[in-house]
Amino acid sequence: MDFARVWAYSDMIIEGLQVTMLASVIALLASLFFGTLVAVMRISPFKSLNWLGSAYVEFFRNIPLLLIILSVFFIFTPKGWIAGTIGLTIYTTAFIAEAIRAGIQSIPKGQMEAARSTGLTYGQAMILIILPQAIKVVIPPLGNQFLNLVKNSSLLAMVAGGDLMYQADLISSITFKTMDTYVFIAGFYLILTIPLSFLVKYLEKRFALSG
Amino acid sequence: MIVFNKVNKYFGDFHVLKDIDLTITKGEVVVVIGPSGSGKSTLLRCINHLETISDGSLTVNDIPVNDKKTDINKLRRNIGMVFQHFHLYPHKTVLENIILAPMKVLGKSEAEAKETAKKYLEKVGILEKADSYPSQLSGGQQQRVAIARGLAMSPEIMLFDEPTSALDPEMIGEVLDVMKTLAHEGMTMVVVTHEMGFAKEVADRIVFMDEGRVLEESKPSEFYENPREERAKLFLSRILNH
Numbered sequence: 238m239d240f241a242r243v244w245a246y247s248d249m250i251i252e253g254l255q256v257t258m259l260a261s262v263i264a265l266l267a268s269l270f271f272g273t274l275v276a277v278m279r280i281s282p283f284k285s286l287n288w289l290g291s292a293y294v295e296f297f298r299n300i301p302l303l304l305i306i307l308s309v310f311f312i313f314t315p316k317g318w319i320a321g322t323i324g325l326t327i328y329t330t331a332f333i334a335e336a337i338r339a340g341i342q343s344i345p346k347g348q349m350e351a352a353r354s355t356g357l358t359y360g361q362a363m364i365l366i367i368l369p370q371a372i373k374v375v376i377p378p379l380g381n382q383f384l385n386l387v388k389n390s391s392l393l394a395m396v397a398g399g400d401l402m403y404q405a406d407l408i409s410s411i412t413f414k415t416m417d418t419y420v421f422i423a424g425f426y427l428i429l430t431i432p433l434s435f436l437v438k439y440l441e442k443r444f445a446l447s448g
Numbered sequence: 449m450i451v452f453n454k455v456n457k458y459f460g461d462f463h464v465l466k467d468i469d470l471t472i473t474k475g476e477v478v479v480v481i482g483p484s485g486s487g488k489s490t491l492l493r494c495i496n497h498l499e500t501i502s503d504g505s506l507t508v509n510d511i512p513v514n515d516k517k518t519d520i521n522k523l524r525r526n527i528g529m530v531f532q533h534f535h536l537y538p539h540k541t542v543l544e545n546i547i548l549a550p551m552k553v554l555g556k557s558e559a560e561a562k563e564t565a566k567k568y569l570e571k572v573g574i575l576e577k578a579d580s581y582p583s584q585l586s587g588g589q590q591q592r593v594a595i596a597r598g599l600a601m602s603p604e605i606m607l608f609d610e611p612t613s614a615l616d617p618e619m620i621g622e623v624l625d626v627m628k629t630l631a632h633e634g635m636t637m638v639v640v641t642h643e644m645g646f647a648k649e650v651a652d653r654i655v656f657m658d659e660g661r662v663l664e665e666s667k668p669s670e671f672y673e674n675p676r677e678e679r680a681k682l683f684l685s686r687i688l689n690h
């Protein structure tokens with residue numbers, strides 16, 4: 238393996254790393270937000286919102302991510318990394334919504350009833366009582382989703398997203414060191430994901446401790 | 449103050465409440481008893497709209513509970529509820545459990561809400577547990593916190609759904625004592641409980657339910673010594689002999 242030859246293009250690698258990280262973090266925050274929204278829609282007392290939430294989840298969870306990214310790319314924006322990040326968000330939202338819904342539904346019904354019977358609105362009860370408890374249940378599956386997200390971000394390469402995988406493709410086409418390049422780049426993905434794995438484990442422990 | 453008029457309630461095809469006529473006046477303490485599945489909890493839960501009635505009318509302070517125009521959150525401020533399994537918020541301390549609704553619903557300041565909360569914690573006898581989490585308390589203590597949480601909204605009505613039946617025997621007394629104090633202070637109370645001592649001491653009326661109907665309403669002394677209905681006699685002999 239001749240990693241020195243690959244590292245000659247370190248500026249491209251660093252740039253790719255930054256794009257991958259940025260796209261992952263943005264997509265994570267956005268899909269956490271939208272995922273919570275969709276989850277709450279799915280369990281809300283309003284039938285039409287239930288339906289809309291379920292339709293969203295079933296649709297986007299069951300089509301390939303690449304298809305979503307390409308659609309955003311061709312329909313909405315020719316900027317690869319933006320299309321990729323939006324696609325990732327749309328896709329991950331469906332999974333995160335499911336994880337959060339399961340978490341919310343694991344909280345005993347009496348919590349909502351107790352909160353509502355003191356005069357809190359549904360929204361207040363959800364935000365102040367249910368979601369803070371659901372978080373603990375949801376941390377492990379969310380962690381997995383984030384790991385998947387980082388790995389899935391490699392599909393940005395398909396729309397010239399400038400991410401780590403895209404740079405790897407470029408470098409390998411310049412150097413013809415295909416194997417060396419991809420093995421080297423795999424190392425960078427691990428540098429991102431392994432600490433993340435540990436972070437998730439740590440959060441799990443911390444939330445388990447706090448009552 | 450609470451008026452049921454020909455109230456019926458169905459769960460799907462199942463007829464849980466049948467033609468309920470019941471009036472509870474201000475300051476009254478009403479104990480609801482009856483066999484399991486007779487609809488006691490459902491009756492109670494209709495009063496603060498945790499369940500929706502199917503037909504008939506139900507008013508609290510002349511406000512129809514089931515009217516779309518009724519602001520149900522406003523109505524609920526005035527009705528405290530205590531559950532069999534407490535339902536304290538496990539991620540909040542005792543004090544936080546109590547100040548939450550006064551702050552978020554009544555818009556009280558934190559300082560003001562804390563002061564009121566401490567007053568009620570003192571009343572239920574566990575001020576020293578203010579900063580504990582519910583999981584650190586005994587069942588009896590948790591239920592007393594739940595009562596304080598209800599009282600902190602200064603409701604006119606308190607509903608209790610079998611408040612002592614999840615408790616170890618030695619803790620039942622401490623909870624009943626708090627409830628007796630409330631009753632003596634003139635709180636309007638609807639209590640589902642089989643605690644005869646409590647009923648005899650503070651109830652103004654016993655409502656006996658069976659299969660979704662109110663079969664008998666009478667004074668506790670009459671009810672326990674001389675129930676009119678066969679079913680009530682049978683039921684009493686069962687709870688007394690177990």
Ligand SMILES: Nc1ncnc2c1ncn2[C@@H]1O[C@H](COP(=O)(O)OP(=O)(O)OP(=O)(O)O)[C@@H](O)[C@H]1O
Binds near residue numbers: 459482486487489
């Ligand atoms: N959400 C619901 N959906 C369907 N059936 C229900 C529901 N809640 C209660 N029931 C049924 O309605 C009947 C009355 O229930 P309820 O809880 O009011 O009885 P209860 O008198 O409080 O009984 P217990 O002493 O066991 O608490 C029961 O047969 C119960 O199975």
Ligand SMILES: [Mg+2]
Binds near residue numbers: 488489490609
């Ligand atoms: Mg019941």
